Each structure stands twice: as C-alpha cells, then as structure tokens.
Amino acid sequence: MNTLQLVANLGFILFAKGGPLHITTQFIDGDVSFFWNGDPGVPYYVLRIGINQTNISWYRISGSQYTVKNALLYDSISINVRAPGDPSDNKLTYKVSKIESNVDNSVKISWTAPYFPRAGEYIIFHTNKVNRSIISVYSNDVTLDQIKYEYHSRPLTSTNISFEVKDITRDDGYYNGGTNTMAAWSGGGVVLIVHNKPSKPNLQGNINTLVGNSLELTCTSSSSTAPEYYARLHPLSPLSYTWYVNKTQLYGETDKTLRLRVSRNHKYNQYSCTARDKLESDRSDHVKINPMYTSDKLTISPRPSQNLYNKLLVKEGETIGPYTCTADCNPPCDIMWKYKDSTTGGFCDVASTGLLDSQIVNRSIALYRCIAQYSPDKDFKIIENIILVVLYTSDKLTISPRPSLNSYNKLLVKEGETIGPYTCTADCNPPCDIMWKYKDSTTGDFFDVASTGLLIGHIVNRSIALYRCIAQYSPDKDFKIIENIILDVHYLDEPQLVYNENSPIYTYEELQVQENTSLHLYCHVNSNPTPTIRLHRGGNANVIAETNSTNWLNHTIYSLQCSDSDEYTCTGESTGLSSKKKVFRINVNCDLRLNSKDTVELIKGFMVGSQRTVIIKIPVIAYPPPVTSRFTWVDPKGQMINGTNVALLKTHALYSFLITSVVLLPEVEHYGEYSVQYNGKSLTKIPITKRDDFLSESDRKSTFTIVTTSNDKTRTDMKANEKIKKNRKQEQKNYSLVLVWNLLFIWNYLSIGLSIILINIQLDGTAL
Incomplete structure (x- = not known):
C-alpha cells in the first residue's frame, strides 16, 4: 500500500500586535471558531481575510466568538479583532491542514505541538462523529488504542508529533493532540479525508420500450468519500461511468445515462455499468432490453370508395358500413371505433372492437376513426380515418353581429351613419354562395353590394329600405334562402320657408311687407320620424307657433303692424338628431x-x-x-x-x-x-303758453358743465368776448343756435350711456 505523508506545521499562528485579547480556535464538523477573552457583553469588530476572498470588510458582532463555516475550502483563515474604542489589532491566522488517502492504504500524519508536557501525558485524539483518544504519549512510553496506529516521533518528548494510520477504513476525521479532552477540537490539527469505492451502481430504465423509441438507461451510484463535511462541499463533483454491453466496454460512453434508439435486435443484448470517483465501483447487475413493436398501419376492409381528396361523399341521412379494422401488433392491439363531432370537435365512442356496424350519417359527423392502442404502452396508438363529406343545406341564415332591431323588427339608424360590418353565414356543405343586395325605396329595385358573406361598413341614406343577404346552393340552383335587415332611417333636413303661397324665403332674407296686409308663412321640414316644428320670434324662447304631427307648420299674420317687424326663426327638431333652423327677417313698411x-x-x-x-x-x-x-x-x-x-x-x-x-x-x-x-x-x-319764470341775469351769465361722449373730437373752452360781440352780433345768434343744437345731441347721447368728456361753455352778454 502507498503511504501518504503530510507534515502539518503549527495548527494555528497567533499574531498579536498591541492588543490585550488572547485568541484561541476550535475545529468542529468542518467549521473553525475563534474565541477571545474579552467581555462578551460588548460588541467587537472582526476583519476576516481569506486567501480566496476578494471582499474584505469589518463585521460588528456581539459576544466573544466568530465562526467560519466550511473551513476546508480555505488553505488558511486570518482574522483581526478590535475591541470597542481600542484601535489595537488582535490578529490570528489559522492554517487549515488536510490530507487525502484511499481505503486500505496507510497514511502518516504529523504536526508541531506548542510544547510537550514535562509530567503527565500527551494525548492524540481522533474526532469524527464522536471524540476518542487513540494514542497516549509519555516521556518514556507510548500507549496505542489499536495496532493500526504506529507512533514515530523520537524522542518521545519531541514536539514534532508524527504517527501512522494503517489499513485505512473509516478513519476519516479530525486529528489533534493535547493534555486534555479540549485539545480534540482545538486548532492546529489535521483533517484526514478517506476515499472509498462508490456504491455498487443500480441500473434503471424502461427496458420494455417500443421499437423506434429512445431508451435511457441510468447508472445510479454515490460517492463514499468521508468525512461528511468534506463530501458535502463537493456535491457537484461528477462521477465518471463505464458502460458494458455483453461484457464488452462501450468506448466513449462515460455519462451517467446511456441513450439508445431501440430496435428489434436489442433483445439479444445485456447492459451493465461501473462508477468511478478516486476508485472504481463494483459492476452493476446486467439488464436485458425487451423491444416492443406494433404495426405501422391499420387495414380497413372493405376499402371505402373515396374521391380524389381521400374523402367519402355521402348525403345526410344515408347509411355507411359495415367496416372491419385490423392491426399487426405484438402483443395484439386493442382496437375501437370513434366518430368526430364537427360541432364540438370531440370524439364519441361507436364500437369497442374492430367491427363498425352500419351507421346513419348526419352533418355533425366529420369522420369515423379506427384506433389501435398497444397494451404495454398506453401512449402509443395508430389511427386510420374515414373522412366524410356530408352534403346538406341550411334552413336559415345567420347574421353576426346580430343587428339591434326595434319593436317593429327594424334597424334604427341615422342618415349618414355607417352600419356594419356584418357577416352572413349559412350552414351548407359544400358552402353556399352568399351575396348582399340593398333595396332602393324610391324605385323598389335591388342592387348588388357584396359578392361574399361580408358586408363591410356602409353609409346609410334615406333611399335604402333594407339590406338583403342571399344564399344559393351550388348543387341546386333553385335553392335559395334570404335574410333581411330592414332599416328605419332617421333624417332631418333644413327647414324650407314659403310665404304667401309660392314665394320662397332664403336664410337671413329680409321680407319687405306692407302694413295692414296679411302674411302667410309656411315652414316645411322633411324628416323621419315626424319632427317638431317651431316658429320663434326674436329668440328661441318666444315660440309663436308649433306642431309635431306633420311636416308643415302654417302661420298667418292677418294684419301686419310695424310692431311685427322682427327676426323670425323656423326650427325643426327630432329626437337623437341635431336640430335645423332657418332665420329670416320681416320688415313692415308703415307710414x-x-x-x-x-x-x-x-x-x-x-x-x-x-x-x-x-x-x-x-x-x-x-x-x-x-x-x-x-x-x-x-x-x-x-x-x-x-x-x-x-x-x-x-x-x-x-x-x-x-x-x-x-x-x-x-x-x-x-x-x-x-x-x-x-x-x-x-x-x-x-x-x-306764456310763462312768468324767465331766466335771471345771473342765470344767463352762468357756466354750464355737460358730460358727453367723444372718441374722435376734442372740444375746447369757448369764451365770449364783449368787443367781438359788438361787431358780430348776428354771428353770435347763429353760433348760439349751433351750440344749442350740439347741447341737444350731447344730452341725447347721455341718455344711452356713452363714455365721458367735459365741455365748459360760458356765454357773455345775451345767453341762451
């Protein structure tokens, strides 16, 4: 077995620069916690500096502890702690030591202890899910928990701790040493990562697959690398796979899933796989593909007599069938018959076997369908259709949107408004030929409007009595159905005025008539419905004649007077239409x-x-x-x-x-x-008559102040001169008359409220 050795230097290094805090560390389940001896009741500021960390910022925390999750992601972790109000730095760098090995191998683990106890023992701990001591080192002896451990440090009091773990099985976890059990979690230890073979794969897939379909075989295995807190950091590290067919390796296939296009020959093959992480797993149990197949077509007998478009022509009410539908399937297909309802688009059952008995056809049947389903795969089916062309005619026409008719079944519309568009449809097969016409109310004739079922927007006038939709059936030219939109066209023309039987009156015309003669006025308003006609004098509020029962309004003034001179208005009004009027004037000539x-x-x-x-x-x-x-x-x-x-x-x-x-x-x-x-x-x-109240001398010499209007003349004060009056006595009289005349006009102008100027006049001598 190969032996891997990792020399772990000091598990943690403390850098304290001017700060009073003492920082210690613990390694528990893959996380590193930093502790310091400060007051836990005050906030501290922690600066964390990781090798792979780009964003560096201070954290404000409560308490005297800071934990870094997933420490195995880092080679080392450095922190700086500051107490409130103290700028002193308290730094510590934790070196993350880890070593990897495979099951059944041996590995050497080492680190440097800060000191070796002069008396007592130095205990080496292995911590995974539980904490246990494995080696006890004394100054003159070593005690081993199992024979798989071998202690190498010499002399025994050396701080360079080194030992070996033999025949590795589930020996993963955290190794550290010290004088008491707290050392098991303290910083400075080494993490042993153990790689084992992945679990035996489980081969899964739908081995009963239709020929021509895709089949996916999935090789499922899981990594056995430990400890768990290391494995969870690499959940996306993929395993590699090896595939075998009939014990022969398939080169190039390393994915977890093997994809195949199934053919009938696959029934002779056996498939298996292995998974590899650091080590290769045992081979999976083999599986055998069972190709499934069915017929690629259905056979209907006797074969329906179809037209060039592969459709069966039949009149509504006729009978078709019987027909037999068969399919070549293994195992046998389940066969049934359905028909399609053309009104809903849904399918309805007809027969649960391959035999379709005789069927009476109506227009709602679009086709008969034979369906073969394969029992091993309910999603698979083959269909064969007998598409029908059912010949029929419509018994009515449909106009949409439906015109909003009044109680007399007429469409009320104002002249000049637009009606439509309307679409006229008929349920015919083959489709009916549809057209639109309108009827002229003046001649009674019909005129073409549209050669299709679409009547686009049309501007209505009073001569249009109705619009007619006409449907004709091409197989039968004598067949025809119609649908009318009868119009009630509302209109209101400008009043037409005549006086004295045959003399027209034009807008704003002034009639010159003689006093004490009679005047006959006739106001005609062409309208539908019958309008309300009013004759006004002076203003709209002064109505002198009115009618709402006829299109004519007659009014006679039997003896014209000067007081009949005025402006007159004839108005025509109809509900929903803008009123119309004609204004004229009557001037009565009087002596x-x-x-x-x-x-x-x-x-x-x-x-x-x-x-x-x-x-x-x-x-x-x-x-x-x-x-x-x-x-x-x-x-x-x-x-x-x-x-x-x-x-x-x-x-x-x-x-x-x-x-x-x-x-x-x-x-x-x-x-x-x-x-x-x-x-x-x-x-x-x-x-x-004679009066006694003549003007006094003082009255004649007084000054008169008169208020009047003048926009274009300037009047100045005029003063009498005694020397001039002696030479121009007659001129003075004429001037006085003119002055009186002007005063008269000024006085009259004052009576109608013009703007004001001031004229001062003083007459000397003989005054007005």
Whole structure:
C-alpha cells in the first residue's frame, strides 16, 4: 500500500500586535471558531481575510466568538479583532491542514505541538462523529488504542508529533493532540479525508420500450468519500461511468445515462455499468432490453370508395358500413371505433372492437376513426380515418353581429351613419354562395353590394329600405334562402320657408311687407320620424307657433303692424338628431305717425337775443326711417319757421324713432299753437303758453358743465368776448343756435350711456 505523508506545521499562528485579547480556535464538523477573552457583553469588530476572498470588510458582532463555516475550502483563515474604542489589532491566522488517502492504504500524519508536557501525558485524539483518544504519549512510553496506529516521533518528548494510520477504513476525521479532552477540537490539527469505492451502481430504465423509441438507461451510484463535511462541499463533483454491453466496454460512453434508439435486435443484448470517483465501483447487475413493436398501419376492409381528396361523399341521412379494422401488433392491439363531432370537435365512442356496424350519417359527423392502442404502452396508438363529406343545406341564415332591431323588427339608424360590418353565414356543405343586395325605396329595385358573406361598413341614406343577404346552393340552383335587415332611417333636413303661397324665403332674407296686409308663412321640414316644428320670434324662447304631427307648420299674420317687424326663426327638431333652423327677417313698411305708447316732451330752451328756443322730443313710428329734412315747423299764424334743427334717433325697435327739434321762436308774440309737419302733413300740434319764470341775469351769465361722449373730437373752452360781440352780433345768434343744437345731441347721447368728456361753455352778454 502507498503511504501518504503530510507534515502539518503549527495548527494555528497567533499574531498579536498591541492588543490585550488572547485568541484561541476550535475545529468542529468542518467549521473553525475563534474565541477571545474579552467581555462578551460588548460588541467587537472582526476583519476576516481569506486567501480566496476578494471582499474584505469589518463585521460588528456581539459576544466573544466568530465562526467560519466550511473551513476546508480555505488553505488558511486570518482574522483581526478590535475591541470597542481600542484601535489595537488582535490578529490570528489559522492554517487549515488536510490530507487525502484511499481505503486500505496507510497514511502518516504529523504536526508541531506548542510544547510537550514535562509530567503527565500527551494525548492524540481522533474526532469524527464522536471524540476518542487513540494514542497516549509519555516521556518514556507510548500507549496505542489499536495496532493500526504506529507512533514515530523520537524522542518521545519531541514536539514534532508524527504517527501512522494503517489499513485505512473509516478513519476519516479530525486529528489533534493535547493534555486534555479540549485539545480534540482545538486548532492546529489535521483533517484526514478517506476515499472509498462508490456504491455498487443500480441500473434503471424502461427496458420494455417500443421499437423506434429512445431508451435511457441510468447508472445510479454515490460517492463514499468521508468525512461528511468534506463530501458535502463537493456535491457537484461528477462521477465518471463505464458502460458494458455483453461484457464488452462501450468506448466513449462515460455519462451517467446511456441513450439508445431501440430496435428489434436489442433483445439479444445485456447492459451493465461501473462508477468511478478516486476508485472504481463494483459492476452493476446486467439488464436485458425487451423491444416492443406494433404495426405501422391499420387495414380497413372493405376499402371505402373515396374521391380524389381521400374523402367519402355521402348525403345526410344515408347509411355507411359495415367496416372491419385490423392491426399487426405484438402483443395484439386493442382496437375501437370513434366518430368526430364537427360541432364540438370531440370524439364519441361507436364500437369497442374492430367491427363498425352500419351507421346513419348526419352533418355533425366529420369522420369515423379506427384506433389501435398497444397494451404495454398506453401512449402509443395508430389511427386510420374515414373522412366524410356530408352534403346538406341550411334552413336559415345567420347574421353576426346580430343587428339591434326595434319593436317593429327594424334597424334604427341615422342618415349618414355607417352600419356594419356584418357577416352572413349559412350552414351548407359544400358552402353556399352568399351575396348582399340593398333595396332602393324610391324605385323598389335591388342592387348588388357584396359578392361574399361580408358586408363591410356602409353609409346609410334615406333611399335604402333594407339590406338583403342571399344564399344559393351550388348543387341546386333553385335553392335559395334570404335574410333581411330592414332599416328605419332617421333624417332631418333644413327647414324650407314659403310665404304667401309660392314665394320662397332664403336664410337671413329680409321680407319687405306692407302694413295692414296679411302674411302667410309656411315652414316645411322633411324628416323621419315626424319632427317638431317651431316658429320663434326674436329668440328661441318666444315660440309663436308649433306642431309635431306633420311636416308643415302654417302661420298667418292677418294684419301686419310695424310692431311685427322682427327676426323670425323656423326650427325643426327630432329626437337623437341635431336640430335645423332657418332665420329670416320681416320688415313692415308703415307710414310715419306718433308712437302712442310714448309721450311728447317740450323743454324750454334759452334766449338768443330777444328770441327763445324750444326743444321738442317727439316719439314716432315709421319704416323705412323718416328723413329729417322733411320735418317743418309752422307757427300759430301758419308761417313756416326757418332755422329749425331736427335730429333723428333710433330707439328700441327697428321702426321706433325719437324726433328731436330745436326751434327758435319769433322775437314777438311766440305763444300759441304750433304745428309739426312731415311731407307737408301735420304730425302733431304743440301749444306754447306764456310763462312768468324767465331766466335771471345771473342765470344767463352762468357756466354750464355737460358730460358727453367723444372718441374722435376734442372740444375746447369757448369764451365770449364783449368787443367781438359788438361787431358780430348776428354771428353770435347763429353760433348760439349751433351750440344749442350740439347741447341737444350731447344730452341725447347721455341718455344711452356713452363714455365721458367735459365741455365748459360760458356765454357773455345775451345767453341762451
């Protein structure tokens, strides 16, 4: 037997640099624990440095112990311990000593002890699952537990400990020495790793395999290397395998699994295997493959009379069969018949033997299938089909998605909207020819829409009464079925207006009609369903006529008045549709006359020399608007008054105006009845009577402040000059009239709320 020797130097080396801590080690079940004599109640910081370790960092731990798992992965382990608040390093390096050997070999184990006891004994321990002493060394004698151990160190008091383990069996584990039992786990010892033959392989696989299928034979074995804490570190170390067929090695096959494609000749072969780690296992028991085979086809007799597509044509309701189905299998196959339901896709049993009795065919039967199953392998089966072509026609058409019809079985749709797409199908075999047509409600004729069952989206108009799906059967041209989608097209046109029987009214047209005549209005709204028609005046809230029972709205104004002048709107409304309207205007031509709903205002003006001005505001009704130049004033003597200024202001309505006049009365007796005329015809008479409240001298010389609007003119203060007035007396009078006229307009503008400027006027001498 070969002898392996490992010289283990000091099992641990302590490097203490300035620290008060004393560090010791223990090796237990493959793990190394470090202990120090510090206070276990405070945290310590440990720096672990391994040879194969790349990430080095401090660990904060509680207690006075730190354990490194799986120490056999390292050649040595170094740590540095620091106490809280103390920067001193306390270092220790633990050397991991291990030696490997095979069963039945011998091995020498050695290490250096820190000292040999002067009195007493030095005990060598073997620790695996239990701890036991194997050698006791005294200064003059050695005691061995078994004859398999031999102690070699001389003199006996030498600290270079060396001994031999002979005929290794299960001697794996940790070896160390010392003066007491605690030394069994203390650091500085040696781990003995023992390799044994792997376990005898167990050959597994499905030896009853169908010909042509793959077969996998698996050689199962396990490593016997010890101790356990070494073996668990190498779980993925694969064993190598050797395969044999009829005691002949298969070269190139070293995997755990042998894969074969089974043929009938494999029934003559025997297979076995061995496994190898450091040592080779015993050979497994041999296995023999039992190839299984079956027929590669089925035979149906009599052979069905099929067409070029290998299908059997049959009319719905006819009978087929009987047929017999056979298969060449060993052992015999189990044979049955099934048919396929074309509606569900599922198969239903027909016969549990190879005989298929006569069968009545319907459209739901897609085929009859003979199935042969092999009893040793339920996953194996052979099938043979008799595919049917069942000829039949449909008794109805299906349109999808189904149109949402109303209670009258009509599809309600707005004109301009799109219906569809719809798909029309018929259950025919061979397939029916399907097309779409639409019916024109104006002519009653049908027109092609689609030559297939797909009706793509179509924009609907009022002339389309329905869409029709038509299915025809190619074997029978006289066969035809139809399905209609009847439409109820909703639409709403713009109102059409006519007045006085045959005169059209256009949008925003202005009708010029005469006062005291009649006006007949007709509003027609073409719509489905019947619309609600309203005639509005001025705004939508002022409804003067309404109907919802016909497409015509009639309204008559029997005697037109100026007050009928306004904007009118005819609207058509229908539920679900946008309303339509037409706006027009009626202008009633009426002669000028006083507005009886208002009053005439007479305002005393100012003196211009010896003459007095009078301001008169007369409300009138007229259309078209009156012309200011046609207004005249006649004094009580029947004489027309010159220098009269007239202003025309529109009020709240098209036909309503305010006539404002500034009249300069004669210098002498200006009291009496004055007449206002238009086009020479009297409009109204105004009596002017004598009054005693003339303006005082101080009133005439006062300053007037007037608020008015001006966006494009700038008015400046005007002051009278006595020297100029003496030379321009007549001009002063004319200027005063113009000033009064301007004041009149300013006053009128104030009444309608314009923006503000300030005008200061001062008249000296004779004032208004």
